[in-house]
Amino acid sequence: MKILVKQSKYTFTSNLQMLIMVAPAVIILFIFNYIPMAGIIIAFKDFRANLGFIKSPWVGFKNFEFFFKSQDAWRITRNTIGYNAAFIILGLIISIAFALMLNEIKSKKTLKFYQTVFFFPYFLSWVVVGYALYAFLNMEHGVLNTVLRWFGLEGKSWYTNYKYWPGILISVNLWKTIGYFSVIYYAGLMGIDKQLFEAARIDGANKLQIIMKISIPMISPLIVLLVILQIGRIFYADFGLFYYLPRNIGILYGATDVIDTYVFRALRVTGNIGMASAANFYQSIMGFCLVLVSNLIVKKINNDYALF
Amino acid sequence: MIENRRTQIIQNSIIHLIFIIFSLICIIPLVVIASISFSNEGNLNTYGYTLIPKVFTISAYKFVFGNPGQIISAYWISIARTVVGTFLSLFVISLLAFPMSRSDFKFRKSLSFYVFFTMLFNGGLVPWYILITKYLDMKNTFFVLFAPFLVIPWFVLLLRSFFKQIPMSLYESAKIDGASEYTVYYRILLPLAKPALATVGLFICLNYWNDWWLPLLYIDVDRLVPLPAMLSRMMSNITYLTTQTTNTFMTIDVSNLPKESARMAMCLLAAGPMLFIFPFFQKYFVRGLTAGSLKG
Numbered sequence: 053m054k055i056l057v058k059q060s061k062y063t064f065t066s067n068l069q070m071l072i073m074v075a076p077a078v079i080i081l082f083i084f085n086y087i088p089m090a091g092i093i094i095a096f097k098d099f100r101a102n103l104g105f106i107k108s109p110w111v112g113f114k115n116f117e118f119f120f121k122s123q124d125a126w127r128i129t130r131n132t133i134g135y136n137a138a139f140i141i142l143g144l145i146i147s148i149a150f151a152l153m154l155n156e157i158k159s160k161k162t163l164k165f166y167q168t169v170f171f172f173p174y175f176l177s178w179v180v181v182g183y184a185l186y187a188f189l190n191m192e193h194g195v196l197n198t199v200l201r202w203f204g205l206e207g208k209s210w211y212t213n214y215k216y217w218p219g220i221l222i223s224v225n226l227w228k229t230i231g232y233f234s235v236i237y238y239a240g241l242m243g244i245d246k247q248l249f250e251a252a253r254i255d256g257a258n259k260l261q262i263i264m265k266i267s268i269p270m271i272s273p274l275i276v277l278l279v280i281l282q283i284g285r286i287f288y289a290d291f292g293l294f295y296y297l298p299r300n301i302g303i304l305y306g307a308t309d310v311i312d313t314y315v316f317r318a319l320r321v322t323g324n325i326g327m328a329s330a331a332n333f334y335q336s337i338m339g340f341c342l343v344l345v346s347n348l349i350v351k352k353i354n355n356d357y358a359l360f
Numbered sequence: 361m362i363e364n365r366r367t368q369i370i371q372n373s374i375i376h377l378i379f380i381i382f383s384l385i386c387i388i389p390l391v392v393i394a395s396i397s398f399s400n401e402g403n404l405n406t407y408g409y410t411l412i413p414k415v416f417t418i419s420a421y422k423f424v425f426g427n428p429g430q431i432i433s434a435y436w437i438s439i440a441r442t443v444v445g446t447f448l449s450l451f452v453i454s455l456l457a458f459p460m461s462r463s464d465f466k467f468r469k470s471l472s473f474y475v476f477f478t479m480l481f482n483g484g485l486v487p488w489y490i491l492i493t494k495y496l497d498m499k500n501t502f503f504v505l506f507a508p509f510l511v512i513p514w515f516v517l518l519l520r521s522f523f524k525q526i527p528m529s530l531y532e533s534a535k536i537d538g539a540s541e542y543t544v545y546y547r548i549l550l551p552l553a554k555p556a557l558a559t560v561g562l563f564i565c566l567n568y569w570n571d572w573w574l575p576l577l578y579i580d581v582d583r584l585v586p587l588p589a590m591l592s593r594m595m596s597n598i599t600y601l602t603t604q605t606t607n608t609f610m611t612i613d614v615s616n617l618p619k620e621s622a623r624m625a626m627c628l629l630a631a632g633p634m635l636f637i638f639p640f641f642q643k644y645f646v647r648g649l650t651a652g653s654l655k656g
Binding site: 339 | 489645
């Protein structure tokens with residue numbers, strides 16, 4: 053009896069101590085993450101800086117009316133989802149192909165060399181990447197135009213023509229993220245039991261069959277997990293990519309403006325808080341719905357793969 | 361058998377060919393930046409940007425460091441926010457992840473949900489911005505350069521999955537000897553989890569060093585601008601100048617503006633430290649990535 057009392061008292065103090073330990077992080081999350089969640093209802097208000105958040109008058113759906121009636125809504129939605137879909141699909145194909153090829157390399161040193169180099173772009177800030185791209189695409193001195201001139205072609209004015217930009221943005225994003233994803237998938241491949249491959253080889257399976265019947269199915273939980281995480285964020289664009297690469301040039305907005313850059317501009321540059329908050333609300337809610345839906349679909353297919 | 365061997369060799373050569381080409385694509389942009397930064401302005405204007413400087417000169421670096429004030433202060437701010445931010449963040453999230461990794465912690469499930477939920481749903485930029493500028497009044501403070509990124513859920517979950525690998529029995533034996541949870545955290549967990557802390561710390565460090573988002577939003581004064589944000593300001597200045605000089609049809613041509621090589625030198629100075637240290641810690645990075653992608 054005495055031991056029992058002591059035991060429960062002991063778990064009580066221990067739990068209390070642990071609660072105290074988590075307190076700072078819980079408070080920080082509350083301030084920077086949970087309060088803004090409640091703050092999305094600002095989209096239904098006519099926010100005025102001098103009145104503050106609480107006292108600003110309600111305006112119902114007026115901000116949304118303005119936002120959706122403007123052509124911007126369609127453009128930024130199309131760009132955000134279109135680019136992200138391209139990143140997900142192409143990124144998946146290329147990084148799995150890379151992982152499978154890495155898996156074929158036997159020499160440890162070569163392997164490490166490739167991994168290190170592929171990781172390189174991942175460590176660069178988008179600002180720096182923006183500068184590097186500029187060195188390539190600059191009209192007069194850019195590397196790309198110099199190369200074009202070698203072949204007797206006319207140099208192109210990359211920063212004034214938006215039709216080039218979908219290609220540029222997709223390639224640069226792939227360039228930056230392929231190393232990251234292929235290393236993750238490669239680690240997944242490394243985790244597969246080697247005996248499976250042995251057995252298949254003895255049974256006379258060729259390489260393609262081994263890849264399709266063993267390698268890919270074995271890492272599919274990982275693939276599904278990463279793809280859901282990406283789909284859940286399909287309404288969120290990588291701000292740096294779309295802001296620093298096209299250098300915020302207005303003439304390119306048709307191909308480069310995404311929800312994030314739009315909200316940023318409305319908030320910081322044009323000061324149109326109504327539009328900004330409407331787009332912001334739209335993004336948060338749609339993003340959340342997509343996470344729930346994609347998780348639900350995965351749950352239907354295979355319960356084990358679901359996130360929650 | 362011989363046939364088989366030949367296809368094997370061909371196949372391997374194709375793989376290496378693809379990888380070597382991709383490796384070059386990964387490295388060349390940085391080589392170009394470096395080359396421009398070591399070129400002189402006149403040559404850049406006549407020959408364009410090249411992979412190897414026509415004339416090797418460090419005048420751009422002399423210019424950057426000869427004009428101290430701005431760049432030195434930007435370096436200091438970058439270093440200060442990275443160091444302060446990384447240590448504070450590691451401290452706070454390890455304190456959070458430790459109980460989350462413990463099966464005897466009563467609020468483990470609800471706490472995990474509390475952390476995880478912020479990954480699924482967030483309020484977005486507008487309320488966050490208004491909160492920080494209007495209500496917390498953190499605009500143009502050093503504090504705002506690290507505080508909002510102190511607890512990043514992804515890093516918490518990563519750390520928790522590392523902590524889970526430490527056997528509970530170690531904690532229990534200490535507690536039988538009368539140790540409090542704080543002592544267990546400090547005396548047992550921290551020393552044992554050093555590799556995990558190094559891994560996550562590296563991610564946090566990279567995150568702070570490369571970040572331009574917080575300064576872009578919240579810093580207007582020169583003395584608090586870190587390196588990437590300074591680069592970002594220089595970039596918008598170029599755009600600003602070109603839109604001023606050509607009013608009707610915009611062509612981006614900065615050839616007449618001086619100091620292109622100085623800009624690239626700053627770029628290299630900003631990217632340099634991370635690129636220099638990361639090959640040494642690559643093992644940790646890969647471990648962090650793979651641990652993070654596993655469920656649980």
